[in-house]
Amino acid sequence: MATVTQEGGVRRAPRRWWALGALVASMLVLGFDMTILNVALPTMARDLGASTGQQQWMADAYIVVFASLMLPAGLLGDRFGRRRMLIAGLVVFLAGSLAGALVHSVTPVIAARAVMGIGGALVMPLALAVLPSLFGPDERTKAVGAVSAASALGLPLGPITGGWLLNHFWWGSVFLINVPMAAIGIIACVFLLPETADPASPRVDALSTALTATGLGSLIYAIIEAPDRGWGDPLVLALLATAVGLIALLVVRERRSARPMLELSLLTHRGFLLNTLAATLVMFVLSGLMFVLPQYLQAVLGHDALATGVRMLPMMGGMLIAARGAGPIVARFGPRAVISSGLVVLAFAAFLGSRTTVDDGYGFTALWLSVTGVGFGFAVVPAMDAALGALPPDRAGSGSGLMMTIRQVGSAIGIALLGSLLAGTYQGRLDTVGLPDTAARAASDSVVGAHVVAARLGDQALAASANAAYVHGMGLVLLVSGGAALVTALLAAALLPNPKPAPDVPEEDSAMAPAPGNAGQ
Incomplete structure (x- = not known):
């Protein structure tokens, strides 16, 4: 396991740039999956007999689960170790990808996409959360830029890769391509990333987690359905009302908790x-x-x-x-x-x-x-x-x-x-x-x-x-x-x-200080 050293009052990981490469690979996989399936849907519809609604859910199951679980996933990383949970997320993502490549009907494909969404929800926030433990303020802009660019780069590479695969292999190859990439990410994280955690962080609140996932899931579901059904459709209105109600309950519960699971105070x-x-x-x-x-x-x-x-x-x-x-x-x-x-x-x-x-x-x-x-x-x-x-x-x-x-x-x-x-x-x-x-x-x-x-x-x-x-x-x-x-x-x-950079300000007071002139070189 990688260790973290102190250097001028700033935590430095000796192999931090190699570790950044592991994070970039992980985020590239997630970027792929935002778009790679789109080019495969017509082929899958023909081979699996999928209706238009089923095609939509094959694409959207990943997004709904992904967005709904990112908040609880971040807390799990704080509580049980960000490196450990990041690796777990990549394992889950790999398993969902493998299942998607091997199944032969619509419902299991949708389920596999949902499993991949669980893995993605663990990977996305924790890949960013480990950056402060690897890089000081002078290097963090470059690191955040690399991770963000990797995620965004996957968006156009998804159709490119998917189009090439569909020209040479069967539709399951758009899932199978994730397996070696996720495996490389797992190996790199095991050997290169330092472990960081906050054992004193709040325990995982099952009810708050359920309210978060269900509330955000209802909101995303309503947003996805609204273009086809219309914003005045009873189902869309019911989903929006459910989302507002559940998220309001979450806020009330967290504000009354002595040890809130979600730091809503961050928004202040x-x-x-x-x-x-x-x-x-x-x-x-x-x-x-x-x-x-x-x-x-x-x-x-x-x-x-x-x-x-x-x-x-x-x-x-x-x-x-x-x-x-x-x-x-x-x-x-x-x-x-x-x-x-x-x-x-x-x-x-x-x-x-x-x-x-x-x-x-x-x-x-x-x-x-x-x-x-x-x-x-x-x-x-x-x-x-x-x-x-x-x-x-x-x-x-x-x-x-x-x-x-x-x-x-x-x-x-x-x-x-x-x-x-x-x-x-x-x-x-x-x-x-x-x-x-x-x-x-x-x-x-x-x-x-x-x-x-x-x-x-x-x-x-x-x-x-x-x-x-x-x-x-x-x-x-x-x-x-x-x-x-x-x-x-x-x-x-x-x-x-x-904020302006100040060379004599302690790290905790200069967390937002911009990088010096050589940070991007």
């Missing part, structure tokens, strides 16, 4: 709260961009799944550049200026993308995607680093779990709201006059469905109408995303704290 810390909200609003905007782009590349521009994933790489290039350069720029100008500027760049990218027309080729898309990556990297990495630095060391697990849960909920809300906007705009502008009812409904479901109907009927006018309707809806989504990013930039500039 201005630095933690505001930086977490800034990162969450960035994820809201990014989720909108990521949602509209694959269908545009596949249906409108005519690329397959593999080519679509490759064409999303310019955003990753911009993101990696920004993540590497964030440290020295934060040291020079402070986190508030960098976060605000990153959000302005993100808004500009969204506004630029909203000018896309049906006749534009991929070159224009690559341009605004690159700018998007730069804006995202400069906004979210310093925000997460500042929020992480504001956490009390003994509550790093539960605090990072709270931060990641809020971010995940922000992403889900972004997909649900912006997806509803896109669907409504697309359906309102699509010309289905003269089509049989069945064909009209299929074309209205999605731009992909419209192209299938157009090919079957030989109706080029329908394909052109679908492309125009989708691009108009995408432009509207990007306008709303850009507006949200611009408003967030103004709020960040006005409200975020802006």
Whole structure:
């Protein structure tokens, strides 16, 4: 097991950069699984006979469980050891992936995805929670940037990898690819990560855990169902009411507890709260961009799944550049200026993308995607680093779990709201006059469905109408995303704290200090 030494009053792990590599590998696996299944769903629907609703749950079971359990997972790491629980999460994730590759019907696939969500919920917050024990404030921006970039890099690599696997193997290979990667992560964590824990942390409260998981699960479920059912649907309203009621009960219970399981008092810390909200609003905007782009590349521009994933790489290039350069720029100008500027760049990218027309080729898309990556990297990495630095060391697990849960909920809300906007705009502008009812409904479901109907009927006018309707809806989504990013930039500039580095300040007082100029080198 790796040990931690003291160096100038700052805890240093001798093999911390190797350990960071283990964390990066773990987060890359999670990023993969956010998107890799999407390209496999049509094949799985054909081979397993899955309905549309079943396909949705094959994708969404992971997200619901993942978001619901991150808070309790952070506490388990605080209580029983972050390294131990991180390894346990990777083991669970590996087991779920192996099960998903070997089953032969829809229900076991959904169950396997849920098991993978449990593992992911343990890995995500604890991968961040161990960073303060490995890196001091002078190195943490670079470490947070690497972990965040790994998670984000998995998003476009998922379709690339999934597309290649589906071209060569059966659909179960999109699950099986996780097994060796998770195994490498387990081995690396065993030998490289130091163990950190807080034995005095509150015990795991089963009722509070159930309230947290059920309340957040109901909220995410409602958000997922709302675009299809409508926000006024009785089931959606009932789920939202249930979520509000359960979360309210959780807050009341925790506030009355002498030893609360969840440190809701963290939300009273201005630095933690505001930086977490800034990162969450960035994820809201990014989720909108990521949602509209694959269908545009596949249906409108005519690329397959593999080519679509490759064409999303310019955003990753911009993101990696920004993540590497964030440290020295934060040291020079402070986190508030960098976060605000990153959000302005993100808004500009969204506004630029909203000018896309049906006749534009991929070159224009690559341009605004690159700018998007730069804006995202400069906004979210310093925000997460500042929020992480504001956490009390003994509550790093539960605090990072709270931060990641809020971010995940922000992403889900972004997909649900912006997806509803896109669907409504697309359906309102699509010309289905003269089509049989069945064909009209299929074309209205999605731009992909419209192209299938157009090919079957030989109706080029329908394909052109679908492309125009989708691009108009995408432009509207990007306008709303850009507006949200611009408003967030103004709020960040006005409200975020802006700590300055101080060489003689003790570690506990300089937890949010930006990295020095050589941190990103």
